[in-house]
Amino acid sequence: MLRDILHDLEWGIAFVIMTLILFVIIALLTSEPAIASGGGLRPIAKPERSPIATITETDIAPGQVLCRSEHVLSDEAGQKWDVMFFTQANTPQVTSLNLRLSGLSSALKIQSQRSLVIDIQGDRYKASDIFLQEAPLPSIGQYNLKNILPQLPTTDLFLEIPLEKGKLSRLHIPIAVVKEWQAVASKNSNPAPKLPSSIELFC
Numbered sequence: 741m742l743r744d745i746l747h748d749l750e751w752g753i754a755f756v757i758m759t760l761i762l763f764v765i766i767a768l769l770t771s772e773p774a775i776a777s778g779g780g781l782r783p784i785a786k787p788e789r790s791p792i793a794t795i796t797e798t799d800i801a802p803g804q805v806l807c808r809s810e811h812v813l814s815d816e817a818g819q820k821w822d823v824m825f826f827t828q829a830n831t832p833q834v835t836s837l838n839l840r841l842s843g844l845s846s847a848l849k850i851q852s853q854r855s856l857v858i859d860i861q862g863d864r865y866k867a868s869d870i871f872l873q874e875a876p877l878p879s880i881g882q883y884n885l886k887n888i889l890p891q892l893p894t895t896d897l898f899l900e901i902p903l904e905k906g907k908l909s910r911l912h913i914p915i916a917v918v919k920e921w922q923a924v925a926s927k928n929s930n931p932a933p934k935l936p937s938s939i940e941l942f943c
Contacts, residue, residue: 795920797829797927805829807927809920812844815901815911820844823913825885825920829927837886837925839867841901841911843879848909850881854902858888860895878904889925894918 798806808826815821822842828835843850852875855866867883875881881901897918901909 795923800828805927807924809917809924811917813911813913813917815909817909819848819909821848821901821909821911823911823917825924827924827927835886836870836884837889837921838870838882839885839921840880840882841899842877843909846879849878849904850875851902851904852881856881856883856902857900858892859898859900860892865891885921889921892918894922 794811795807795809798808800806805828806826807829808824810822810824812820813823820843822840822844824840824842825838826840827837839856841850841856852871853869855868858865858867865888867885867888869875870882870884894915895918896915897913899911899913901911903909
């Protein structure tokens with residue numbers, strides 16, 4: 741009987757050791773790497789993931805398609821914005837390439853009639869607010885990038901959104917989103933006319 745007790749005790753000890761080893765492995769896999777700094781160790785910041793492509797097309801009328809790219813992004817203060825770039829696809833001419841910014845907090849109030857500034861490595865472009873009077877909501881601004889987007893290089897950029905009381909919201913736009921804007925803009929052109937599948941000759 742003593743032998744059975746010792747046997748069970750050995751299995752119990754082995755189980756405890758295996759459990760501890762498993763916890764240590766899980767802790768090593770889930771912990772963030774750290775680097776030394778003046779104040780001790782601090783975790784290494786993880787690189788920001790590129791947003792998943794979200795280009796959609798919606799039929800708004802017979803022969804009219806609205807093409808848009810939409811993301812929710814955070815500004816440098818941590819405030820979230822809905823960023824939608826859209827245009828009407830397959831139109832005879834490029835009428836507008838619209839960027840609509842919607843603050844997802846009641847504290848975000850855009851100063852109407854002030855220009856949006858696009859900052860690319862020190863090069864600054866200004867886009868006018870297209871709401872001639874008041875916006876539908878204080879947190880919404882809309883800007884036409886028709887004359888600006890073709891000048892922009894394919895790189896990430898920053899938007900400086902004018903807020904009330906002279907404040908600014910600085911919003912980072914990743915390169916993946918800029919590429920989506922370019923893809924949306926490319927749809928604002930007439931497609932080549934389709935050739936007939938067969939040609940009949942008449943004598």
